[in-house]
Amino acid sequence: GQNIDQPTEMTATEGAIVQINCTYQTSGFNGLFWYQQHAGEAPTFLSYNVLDGLEEKGRFSSFLSRSKGYSYLLLKELQMKDSASYLCAVRDLTAGNKLTFGGGTRVLVKP
Amino acid sequence: DVKVTQSSRYLVKRTGEKVFLECVQDMDHENMFWYRQDPGLGLRLIYFSYDVKMKEKGDIPEGYSVSREKKERFSLILESASTNQTSMYLCASSTSTGELFFGEGSRLTVL
Numbered sequence: 730g731q732n733i734d735q736p737t738e739m740t741a742t743e744g745a746i747v748q749i750n751c752t753y754q755t756s757g758f759n760g761l762f763w764y765q766q767h768a769g770e771a772p773t774f775l776s777y778n779v780l781d782g783l784e785e786k787g788r789f790s791s792f793l794s795r796s797k798g799y800s801y802l803l804l805k806e807l808q809m810k811d812s813a814s815y816l817c818a819v820r821d822l823t824a825g826n827k828l829t830f831g832g833g834t835r836v837l838v839k840p
Numbered sequence: 841d842v843k844v845t846q847s848s849r850y851l852v853k854r855t856g857e858k859v860f861l862e863c864v865q866d867m868d869h870e871n872m873f874w875y876r877q878d879p880g881l882g883l884r885l886i887y888f889s890y891d892v893k894m895k896e897k898g899d900i901p902e903g904y905s906v907s908r909e910k911k912e913r914f915s916l917i918l919e920s921a922s923t924n925q926t927s928m929y930l931c932a933s934s935t936s937t938g939e940l941f942f943g944e945g946s947r948l949t950v951l
Binding site (some may be wrong): 759760762764770771772773774777816818820825826827828829830831832833 | 851873875880881882883884885888890896898899932934937938940941942943944945
């Protein structure tokens with residue numbers, strides 16, 4: 730099975746930086762995804778990491794260390810619209826390549 | 841743009857009723873998934889399908905069944921709805937890399 734952990738909630742100020750950590754345990758790691766979900770809406774894809782290192786996409790970056798079973802999502806220059814839940818998901822080769830999600834981290838951006 | 845369409849945004853059913861949740865995708869994706877999302881529990885996989893007429897159990901298949909008669913359509917069936925099946929149900933389809941595209945969700949209330 731898999732175990733994916735991320736903090737439940739984080740609060741940050743507009744214009745600041747927030748880092749959301751995700752740790753996982755899986756027997757057949759085959760990629761890690763980050764999704765954003767605004768309240769009442771469907772999750773939308775943010776990033777994908779399968780090799781170690783940093784992937785940057787505008788104000789959002791995602792980092793992966795496979796040896797540590799660790800990823801983070803970095804949100805820079807926070808805007809009010811970034812208030813949402815952020816979901817970490819891991820793909821497992823030994824489980825038919827399906828995605829398993831963490832519980833999500835709710836980020837609240839304050840003025 | 842990929843579009844995943846779920847037939848109903850909101851449903852209210854009574855205990856014991858049969859419930860059909862329909863999902864259609866227009867990007868010719870092989871893979872389709874049904875998740876439920878509950879506060880504090882995150883997204884949990886119910887069933888998935890990698891091809892027409894093919895289905896695999898996810899992490900919480902009890903009380904559910906699915907049907908994939910055509911590539912673009914994946915239906916979730918609750919044979920006899922119970923109150924503990926009150927939830928948000930999310931359908932998704934995916935590319936070969938595993939990136940999921942979600943529908944808007946169907947919020948089911950079982951009284």
